[in-house]
Amino acid sequence: MMTGEQVMIMKFMNKIPAGNFIVPLILSMILFTFFPNLFRIGGVTESFLSADGSGFVIGMLCFASGTTIKLNDLKDLMRYQGSLILVKLVLSLILTVAFLYAFGLEGIWGISGLAFTATIISTNPAVYVALLNAFGRERDAGIYPFAGLIALPIVPLIVLSVYVSGGLGGVNWWPVISVFVPLILGMILGNLDGGFTAIFSKCMPALLMMLGWTLGQGMDFIEAMKSGLPGVVMTVFFIIVTLPVMLLFETKVLKGEGYSAVAISTIAGVSTSTPAAVAAAIPELQPYVTSATAIILTGVVITSILSPFLAGRIAAKRGETF
Numbered sequence: 001m002m003t004g005e006q007v008m009i010m011k012f013m014n015k016i017p018a019g020n021f022i023v024p025l026i027l028s029m030i031l032f033t034f035f036p037n038l039f040r041i042g043g044v045t046e047s048f049l050s051a052d053g054s055g056f057v058i059g060m061l062c063f064a065s066g067t068t069i070k071l072n073d074l075k076d077l078m079r080y081q082g083s084l085i086l087v088k089l090v091l092s093l094i095l096t097v098a099f100l101y102a103f104g105l106e107g108i109w110g111i112s113g114l115a116f117t118a119t120i121i122s123t124n125p126a127v128y129v130a131l132l133n134a135f136g137r138e139r140d141a142g143i144y145p146f147a148g149l150i151a152l153p154i155v156p157l158i159v160l161s162v163y164v165s166g167g168l169g170g171v172n173w174w175p176v177i178s179v180f181v182p183l184i185l186g187m188i189l190g191n192l193d194g195g196f197t198a199i200f201s202k203c204m205p206a207l208l209m210m211l212g213w214t215l216g217q218g219m220d221f222i223e224a225m226k227s228g229l230p231g232v233v234m235t236v237f238f239i240i241v242t243l244p245v246m247l248l249f250e251t252k253v254l255k256g257e258g259y260s261a262v263a264i265s266t267i268a269g270v271s272t273s274t275p276a277a278v279a280a281a282i283p284e285l286q287p288y289v290t291s292a293t294a295i296i297l298t299g300v301v302i303t304s305i306l307s308p309f310l311a312g313r314i315a316a317k318r319g320e321t322f
Helices: 004-014 019-034 043-049 051-067 071-103 113-121 125-134 138-149 154-165 174-192 194-201 204-216 221-225 228-253 259-264 269-281 283-318
Strands: none
Touching: 019 125, 019 204, 019 221, 019 283, 043 051, 051 125, 051 174, 051 194, 051 204, 071 113, 071 154, 071 228, 071 259, 113 154, 113 228, 113 269, 113 283, 125 204, 125 259, 125 283, 154 269, 154 283, 174 194, 204 269, 221 283, 228 259, 228 283, 259 283, 269 283
8 A cells, every 4th residue: 555655756746747757857867966876886776776777768668659559540640740750850950050051060159060959959758758648648659769769869960970071971870770679569569469558558657757767867967057058048049949830830730739849849868978979970079079968968957847847838728637
């Protein structure tokens, strides 16, 4: 039987849109900020409670969401959520090209071309799915692996490789392939036997909770604040450019509520690895890695906290509960 304290914790988390992801993320981030090596003791503890566990959790989310995708529903899923992701990607690419050709790799106001590219292209798939689940759109949560693709370094790497050297020689395609393996396996099993869907779909809230925790174990709040004005400026620009366009597209073109638009207007924690990954393939970008990482981290913190409350405002106006 659950104790009163446990009930109160879950009630508190449930009062916050996507609270099962956001609350563990914030608590983990605070803990990591002051005790970054607390769980670095090796063995099961380190695999379970440190950032090392994020890869497994993400793989499980891809698999679990795959089991929920029925082949008959795939067309509708890609038409709605897929078109949102495509619009976000196209918008991001247009802005990136404009920035690079206007300001170059050095950028402006402390925002380098690397920082701008990695930030503007990113979307936080964990917040995306958490919000969809919170507002009863569980079937759409199958878009997680597709949303996750633009959080990986692959798209910024392609763009910057073309800009710097005019080619794609340094691009590693295996991270993209690795996302689809658990997704396809989940789809196969889920369509063969609905029992897999029944089991693994129930895991989504717990997996999002664990993903929030493991991602928080790589986010130092103090380091994020070191980005100072450039990090805030970049995040504000990201929000005021991305959010209105996505809201307009979802509500006017797709005739939706706007929850997905808010969710897609976020920056992924995994994108903090993008500057280092891109610079490893393009050495000319190495001087910008530290500042770019701090700028992205600032955006992750702000958008991860802000987006659930924006979604809550939409729900309140529609008279919906979460």
